Amino acid sequence: MIAYSNGRFQREEDICISPEDRGFLFADALYEVVRTHDGRLFEVQAHWARLSYGAKALRFNRTEFSELTDVAETLLHENGLTRGDATVYVQVTRGQARRSHAFPPPETPLTIFRYFFHSVKPPLKQTVGGG
DSSP: OEEEETTEEEEGGGOOOOTTBHHHHHOOEEEEEEEEETTEETTHHHHHHHHHHHHHHTTOSOOOOTTHHHHHHHHHHHTTOOSSEEEEEEEEESOBOOSOSSOOOTTOOOEEEEEEEEOOOOOOOOOSSOO
16 A cells, blocks of 8 residues: 655555654644545545644644645555545644654644545445334
């Protein structure tokens, strides 16, 4: 599986997250999940707007993520997920910094990780008793 981490497309097993990443240490992070069908992202602008809102609320040094649409489309194609349902998972953390409760310096780059997986829709429940 090909994933995206901090500006690079790589095999998922080759991606390393620092043990000093604030998402790992303090859960100082955001995530967003986007459904896809046949390679099309569902209401993607609304998802990026929510991610942006969260980044502003947490006072991240970056609050705009619209370029992730291109990243998502590339990953869909690279992973052969252009047919059927898939799910995009995006994790954004405040980044890597020495362990301290204070926020790191504003120039600290965020950690951005993104990957996809096939979705399996849950089966429809059958009603008991008919009607």
